[in-house]
Amino acid sequence: MGFLSTLTSLFSSDNNNAPEAAPVEESTEYKGFIITPSPMSEGGQYRLSAAITKQTNGQQQTHTFIRSDVVASRDDCIEMTIRKAKIAIDQMGDSIFS
Incomplete structure (x- = not known):
């Protein structure tokens, strides 16, 4: 890599190294x-x-x-998250925000 290439890479943005945004799941x-x-x-x-x-x-x-639960499949995780969130809502109601 030449001197000019090195300088250019210092001041240019490289979008290939940017972290991927997590997909937004359906509410x-x-x-x-x-x-x-x-x-x-x-x-x-x-x-x-x-x-x-x-x-x-x-x-x-x-x-x-x-x-603390972890699962291997993203889809299973979403399904389990919704199920456990519903249980928390049933048990705590509006006090979930306190």
Whole structure:
């Protein structure tokens, strides 16, 4: 690599090394809450994670839901995340935001 090439590479952006944006998953409405899964890639598996949101008195409240569970399949992770988030909503209701 020549001197000029080295200088050019220092000041140019290389989009090939940019991290890939995680795909946005489809949200699910459940009892007035919105569950948006966001599986976390971890060591070749996926950790259960989601945002649980609800509009209350014109304000949006959000709870980040992260579980210790990991599964091999992204699709299984999304399905399990939604199921566990629904259980949390059933058990805690609006107190999930406190």
